[in-house]
Amino acid sequence: MTSTPPLHVTGHLAPVADEIDGIDLPVQGAIPPELVGRYLRNGPNPLPGEPSAHWFTGHGMVHGVRLRHGRAEWYRNRWVRTRALAGESLVRADGTIDHGVGHANTHVIEHAGRIMALVESSFPYVLTPELDTVGTCDFDGRLTTAMTAHPKTDPVTGELHFFGYGMRPPYLTYHRLSAGGELVESAEIEVPGPTMMHDFAITDRHAVFLDLPMTFQLERLGRGMPYGWDDRYGARIGVMPLDRPGTVRWFDVEPNYVFHVGNAHTDAAGRVVLDAARYAAADAVAMWDGLGTDPAGLAADAAATGSARLHRWVLDPATGAVTESPLDDRAVEFPTVDDERVGREARYRYAVADSRGRAGIVKFDAAHGTRAEHDLGSDAVAGEAVFVPSGAPDRTEDDGWLLSITTRRDGSASQLLVLDATDVAGPPVAAVELPRGVPSGFHGSWIDDADLAPR
Template identity: 50%
Template sequence: MTTALPYFLAGNYAPVAGELTTHELPVTGAIPSELAGWYLRNGPNPHDAAGGHWFFGDGMIHGVRLDQGRAVSYRNRWVRTSTFTHGAQTEGPRGEDLTAGPANTHVVRHAGRLLALVESSYPYEITAELETVGSYDFGGRLRTAMTAHPKTCPTTGELHFFGFSRRAPFLTYHRADAAGDLVLTRPIDVPASTMMHDFSMTAKHVVFLDLPVVLSPVPPGSGLMPYRWDETYQARVGVLRRDDAHGEVRWLNVNPCYVFHTVNAYDEADSRIVLYVLRYLRRFDDEQAGHPHAATLWRWTIDLDAGSVHEEQLDDRAGEFPRIDDRKAGLPARCAHVTTTRTGADGQHGAITRYDLHTGATIGSHEFADGQVPGEAAFVPANDTPDGPGWLVSYVYNPTTDTSDLVILDAEELDAKPVATVHLPVRVPFGFHGNWIPDRPTVTG
């Protein structure tokens, strides 16, 4: 009797077997000449083809270099973490080794450093050629794990992030200045270790999400996620003023839900914050019947004077991996781009959908044909005007050829055919997050 493989080891979730560098890739269409740099995207790729959960696989970064209208090269490299090279995690001062982790979730640039991130451990610094430099702890100042979703302030260049832990203090807020120096560390009191994957930032505030997916120990080696849905835990958001980083965190209740990813937030007034999220009704609850587990776009308006949060669903299509023009992070961004899915008579279709965040309306969608599946689409600006024209870049899997392409779309003409499609000779497994890393860095990472 043949035992079926778990989903994360089958199809395009399955890891690729090795590392590759290839040059002068074929292109359909025309790569914009303005694009000079790397598109890098991170994701799980267990090097021993094992592991008990998709989230646990060793990080592999896939990169395509573009320059002068050419697809110069593709390469993929594992992040050589201590887990990758030495296996089992060792004990540290707090009972955990923060260099041990898969570094499989995101890749960002700040203060000239490229960092591969996972929320359970330290970042790992890599080079533009995807070689691993080593774990990075901000010169010894960082003593917690680091979220995979830091936020770069487009005004100050500061990097805002947090670390959550299985041990108290469960949540710690950090801030690094534009030069990359860690200048603020502040523990925040929360009642339990919750699975806090993302947060948000405005010009005046930082917003934390304390939601009812709570630490729940599992047998060692089981491969199960050690966090479970908890009906008794109150879902809430926490608001901290940036100019009073050691001051009070205001906690406001929201309806039970889970959020992997925020879209953006901004200050509508001194005491009112607008926050966009991809909201699940439930997660990590054994996929109980009757509880849809697709995320949809919601707007939460936080009223600090009233002590309340108004929650409004903006769309009913399933979506994930939201991105904006990062130069509008914490400001009233006009547009967001979400990787969405819809189910029709001929099966499930993937798309990249553009939303007007001011109205909540859909203002464009690129529907992929023949079962092709897009990943996250990073926004690449075309000029110096934030929220202006630009391109969206995404790896797209083609099940017919069992290969992947790097697809470049005009963000303002999503209904049109791709501007360019870079044909890769290999498959890029489904993964998580990445960024366009231009040769000429901007303020944001």
């Protein structure tokens, strides 16, 4: 008797069984010579033969493409050599969490010359530029909580703001790294219970926390992810002045869930403007229930439940007033922004769409309320689109490129797509043929060679 494998281990989500290297990769079009560095992307990848109860719980595997002098010099993929990969459990015998164990499967970033693979349940794992694993990092013993997979770098100060959440108190803790990579501040944030806070935002003077009704539920422990929707918990957004860590003004909002923030800024009136991919309450329940069977539903058909759409909250710390409004009706996920505009007003957002059997990469223009889409058709799906600036001293905000790994729906082949961000709907600038089908995963970064230079 055979059983049908779950969808998150089939097709474009199917894990790969080995680590490979490819050199001098074929390129359609022309890679911009300004792109000198590595595109790295993380995602879950169970070991061969290993049961996988949920898409979110596979071991971290980083896929990388090295670009230099207009060439794609190499592709390689490597499992992050975590203690979980070696068979250790995240949960100790006494029920506490060992933050040195997690799967490191969600994001990969660079800060202060250090490449880190991230997952929100544990410490970061440090990688070499060739994707070998160095080991965990707790910032000289100063980090005592998990680290979110979605830290935010202030483009002016170079500081890295992040948080950790847990199933036991402290439920939420804010942290700040200096531009040099030293943990210089930590502050507990009071929340009512163990909420699953996947992302947050910063402005030039605030941190913005999402205290939403997806909470830890003990009865779900055996189902892959021990979190679920809780109507009783409520929904609120917290605004914390960066110069007063731990002091938060909370704003009650309509019940919803947010995996991923687009951006935030403080406007001229001192109000915090937050944009994110928002699941309304019914959509959040449908999405969460569907993740165990159909993880592709993260950017599902716009006519169906289970989808997120770009949404805006305007929060006034002076009066306590909050307004909520949709920005677009397109079903999207994985919103991104130019890293040089993080925490500042930004005209453009980029996101991934997949509905009615067609996938694409979408560009939203907040100034004109319009969108443009690079249509991938019905045979391929897109990964998160990472913006890389052109480097021109007088560039416009969208002067640069979008990088995304696209994969055929049957998982048979992948490309690293390079789009002109000023003309997203146009043909690709370049498409690098990768030597294997790369499973659709989570988040990644462009890491310029200059970011890894000795300091």
